[in-house]
Amino acid sequence: MPFGNTHNNFKLNYTVDDEFPDLSKHNNHMAKVLTKELYGKMRDKQTPSGYTLDDVIQTGVDNPGHPFIMTVGCVAGDEESYEVFKDLLDPVISDRHGGYKPTDKHKTDLNFENLKGGDDLDPNYVLSSRVRTGRSLKGYTLPPHNSRGERRAIEKLSIEALTSLDGEFKGKYYPLKSMTDAEQEQLINDHFLFDKPVSPLLTCAGMARDWPDGRGIWHNDNKTFLVWVNEEDHLRVISMQKGGNMREVFRRFCVGLQKIEEIFKKHNHGFMWNEHLGYILTCPSNLGTGLRGGVHVKLPKLSTHPKFEEILTRLRLQKRGTGGVDTASVGGVFDISNADRLGSSEVEQVQLVVDGVKLMVEMEKKLEKGEAIDSMIPAQK
């Protein structure tokens, strides 16, 4: 919550035992890491903007998790959260990001020319291609913590940056609270509209406060470059198009990001980034590149092959339904994207998607012809 440390100093009058949450039935990264000792060590700390340990973990306390799906269970309220609460967040980051160490460095590479291939994915199988990431603006607190004043300032600055774009990036901003019915209908049909979060993972972290104040959607006239303002992160940036030309999607992604970053920098609100954690975002799961590059691809035969999951794991890819996270696939069409975010660069992650999807389409074609694919199964990447 904005302004003031919300109760924290008053709570220090009570013992650690009295305040420590009951995590006995919990299954999330936060619950696995947070011991009473750790809680006791960090509970009197706060970031300069007043974010506290209890703020960080509230979503994980309120959402015990699922026996099969391991959620993160904690969020950052500002850039400094990752420093002040590193004794909790470093182990959480390590668990979530394949053993990433507090001393590791993250590589950022948004030079699309370094991508090999990616323009020839078979459109008979690959229906659409998409790359998304998030960006946070330095000097503002993050969605779980920011006040209405800050959120509006973020929106104002974002509108200024985005509406100054031209050429292929010329577009328009639609504020959530004042769009017309016709505009809303169109954004729904384009699959661009985002709604007030209903997931308790987000609502318990305070991210839906004051909805829809300060939230909106910007997209270019071509409908291939889209920015969400003040949803789960300050900005979510999405490049997409029908078909299999991931190379072009990634080019537009990189160029667009670079252009808007320059504008924010001029206003002294460049993107939050450091060489250990890469781009700083609200959820620790999105640190590093914050990038999810993926395709909607038809794999009816491969998806029923007993080795499908193993192939995905080896390719460092994950599958989702075509509705996005936590949905099921429809008609053998899957959303296939990179599993990693931290510890490899944007180019590396998109390369994995491009190479992996190409291989899986070859496998699908082989299975169509009734041939075996065992020899094609790759080694672990």
Added chain:
Amino acid sequence: MSSSFRRLASSRNTAVLLASLGAGTVAGGLLLNDSSTLAAEARKKLYPPSSDFPDLRKHNNCMASALTPAVYAKLRDKLTPNNWTLDQCIQTGVDNPGHPFIKTVGCVAGDEESYEVFAELFDPIIKDRHNGYDPRTMTHPTDLDASKITNGMFDEKYVLSSRVRTGRSIRGLSLPPACSRAERREVERVAVTALAGLKGDLAGRYYSLGDMTEKEQQQLIDDHFLFDKPVSPLLTCAFMARDWPDARGIWHNNEKTFLIWINEEDHTRVISMEKGGNMKRVFERFCSGLKQVEHLIQERGWEFMWNERLGYILTCPSNLGTGLRAGVHVRLPKLSKDPRFSKILDNLRLQKRGTGGVDTAATGDTFDISNLDRLGKSEVELVQLVVDGVNYLVECEKKLEKGQDIKVPAPIVQFRK
């Protein structure tokens, strides 16, 4: 353990005194350390109240009607002794614009002092919600002497069940929107310890929400006693579902006629109920139970939040005063179809709900009929009002059965001046 809370309670009493003198920020400043005060000062300059004022143009709730930019500017940077802020009070009203027909309250108290520190917002809301009651000039009567009730036995051909509920808060501990886990657990400890001291027809046991067995849970569901994690955004946006189900539970006596909810929307909700129409006995048990619980907590140095301007202090301003809802499930097949039904209820200061409680529709011809008012009239007055009103409704029903005509009663006077 409780001694540290008692020390806190006495320092809180000082803080309450200071707060009531308008020294909210001074009392709050005692607890903040220097560096956070500096950071907070810097941010206040960067974001003046005008930049933070919520957009309430599409809103229809009591908070939105009362909150002006001037009031917001004056109160935004104030803190209760508990570090609770105005923004936290109003968050639920900002997040829930309301309904064109139903005017919700749109703000909650985080502690007893909220009603003082943010009086400039709460006072007009209280006036709006409670028929013009002015906390600055009026006093609220408390009367829990059930022997005063007359004609409190209904015709059981029509009245199927009788129920009285209220809430009570433990002074010195923050309310559900604001409380820390430790405070919530202390509320549970204080309440459960006191309830364990009840004897005779009030003897019973406690079921902690987190620890109950499947069998116990099923029994509580069958008895219609179990409460669940709130799903209403009115409550979740007011931070009342945090840490669920930690320190939440249900206590009831062995006879299942006296029930306490712990740490749901208030510290405690107290319910007395029975099948049939003996409202007098329901109210007698209600008063006796409340008095005994109060006595048991006082033995350990605790007391209920109460003052003579606002009566019993509860989380939602709509429940101030008595916090009392006395009601019946009553069959009124003919009267409910009469076009004068609503007007009769209005004049009797009664409201109808479906038999599922608030925001449910009636099934068949059975209605939940209860008092509309909470503040400005005593418990005895309100229960008598329900008794007289329901008796009147049943008389109307009987008249209509015989083909006789009924009269709309004169409206009841609002406040004793």
